[in-house]
Amino acid sequence: MPNHHPAVDLVDIEGAIFGMPLEIAMSDTLLVAMDDIGNKYFTLIDIKNNRLVNRFGDKGKGPDEFMYPCNISINRFDNILEFTTLTPKAHIGFSLNDAAKNSPLTSSKKRVFSFKDDLPLQITWFPALNCYIANGMFSAGKYAIINEYDTITKVFGDLPPSKYREEIDNFLLCDAYQGFIKSRPDGKKVAQVSLTCDLIDVINADGTIIRFQTYNPEIAVIDGMVATSRESPYGFSSMATTDNYIYTLYSGRTFNEHAMSAQLCEKIYVFNWDLQPVCSYTLSTEAISIAVNSDDSKLYFMGMGDIQMGLYKIELSH
Numbered sequence: 001m002p003n004h005h006p007a008v009d010l011v012d013i014e015g016a017i018f019g020m021p022l023e024i025a026m027s028d029t030l031l032v033a034m035d036d037i038g039n040k041y042f043t044l045i046d047i048k049n050n051r052l053v054n055r056f057g058d059k060g061k062g063p064d065e066f067m068y069p070c071n072i073s074i075n076r077f078d079n080i081l082e083f084t085t086l087t088p089k090a091h092i093g094f095s096l097n098d099a100a101k102n103s104p105l106t107s108s109k110k111r112v113f114s115f116k117d118d119l120p121l122q123i124t125w126f127p128a129l130n131c132y133i134a135n136g137m138f139s140a141g142k143y144a145i146i147n148e149y150d151t152i153t154k155v156f157g158d159l160p161p162s163k164y165r166e167e168i169d170n171f172l173l174c175d176a177y178q179g180f181i182k183s184r185p186d187g188k189k190v191a192q193v194s195l196t197c198d199l200i201d202v203i204n205a206d207g208t209i210i211r212f213q214t215y216n217p218e219i220a221v222i223d224g225m226v227a228t229s230r231e232s233p234y235g236f237s238s239m240a241t242t243d244n245y246i247y248t249l250y251s252g253r254t255f256n257e258h259a260m261s262a263q264l265c266e267k268i269y270v271f272n273w274d275l276q277p278v279c280s281y282t283l284s285t286e287a288i289s290i291a292v293n294s295d296d297s298k299l300y301f302m303g304m305g306d307i308q309m310g311l312y313k314i315e316l317s318h
Contacts, residue, residue: 002279006314010305013045016052018309021302023180023238025074025081026291030096031300031311032081033289034072041069042081044099045311047300056099066092071122076185076294084123089113091123091132113150119171120144120152121178127187128205135181135192137174143192143203157209160199162216168226175226176219180239185294189273191246193236196228200236200248202275212275230255237263238289242296245278246271249290249301264288264304270318279318292316 019037026032026047033043041057060067068086075082080093090112111132113120120134123146131153132146142157159165159173177199181192190203196217202210218229234251241247248269253262264286270278287301288309300313 001277002318004279004281004317005284006281006317008283008285008303008312008314011047011050011300011311011313013050013052013311016043016045016311018043018302018311020309021289023070023072024289024291024300024302025072025240026293026300027074027076027079027096028294030074030079030100031291032072032074032096033302033311034069034083042094042099044096053100057094060087066090071124071180071182073124073182075125082125084121086121089115089120089123091125111150113146115152118144118152118155120146122181124181124183124190126183126190126205128189133181133190133203135174135178137171139169139171141170142174142177142201154207156207157201157203160211160213160216164216164219168219168221172221172224172226176217176228179236182239182241184241184243184273186243191239191241191273193239193248195235195237196232197235198250198252200246200271200275202246202273210275212271234262237265238287238301240290240292240299242292242294244272244296245292246273246275247290247292247299249287261286261304268299281314281316283314285312287312 021033021035023034029048031045031047040055044053066085069083072083079096082093092110118138120136123134126133134144138155141155144152145154147153177194179194192201199213218232236248238249249265250267251265255262266283268281285303287303290301292299303312
């Protein structure tokens with residue numbers, strides 16, 4: 001697999017201050033950083049003109065106010081930022097056209113879920129099926145299909161073979177493979193990557209799954225919860241999808257050796273949607289999150305510079 005060493009350029013955004021933006025997403029002209037800094041969740045940047053547009057998304061403080069957003073993406077057809085919230089369990093969308101203004105925001109999409117037994121975690125819309133798909137913790141499977149009535153209609157997909165399959169029940173073991181789940185922009189497929197190992201799944205509309213994986217995480221059950229070993233290599237810290245490729249930001253570091261910087265990464269692996277490796281990129285600046293434009297020409301990432309976190313970009317050449 002070809003490996004590239006691209007030039008890394010700092011994108012100077014006047015007035016923008018970043019903490020630790022664990023996720024970013026982009027359209028062709030706008031980039032959103034999810035950053036737990038100040039009293040807002042999101043930073044909106046005009047990447048065409050390298051300009052800070054707005055900070056938006058008030059942090060919730062009580063019932064019915066959203067907290068802990070994750071799994072962000074931008075729907076390219078209507079320019080809506082979509083994400084899951086952990087409290088309450090919901091799938092929410094904000095118009096980026098409205099977010100560019102300073103007026104109070106109301107969600108253009110909002111679906112609050114209530115589940116009894118199974119526990120979906122990251123939820124995204126699967127256009128090809130006209131329903132939601134989620135990873136999470138399930139008694140019999142790895143993914144769930146959720147219909148327009150907030151009902152889980154199907155749980156499917158096997159966990160990877162491992163020495164833990166006979167020791168730990170499926171519900172708990174699912175927690176060892178959590179990560180980001182995102183639709184292909186054209187809506188025909190969904191990809192999921194794991195935070196704890198190098199597992200990548202591509203889910204087709206017919207329910208079949210293509211999988212790439214070379215190792216399982218080292219885990220243990222402590223006080224009824226799955227804990228990952230400090231000696232187990234981290235997996236993917238971020239993922240971006242285009243119609244042509246899946247871009248993964250891979251760590252491979254252990255907590256024992258790198259402590260809190262174990263999720264910072266220097267390696268990007270690119271796959272096609274059949275999970276055939278295309279190429280890799282080695283970064284000269286450690287990254288925490290990535291986004292790619294629709295024509296696969298530029299990749300943006302949040303990275304740790306000499307002094308503070310910043311926005312960087314590279315030109316893609318595969």
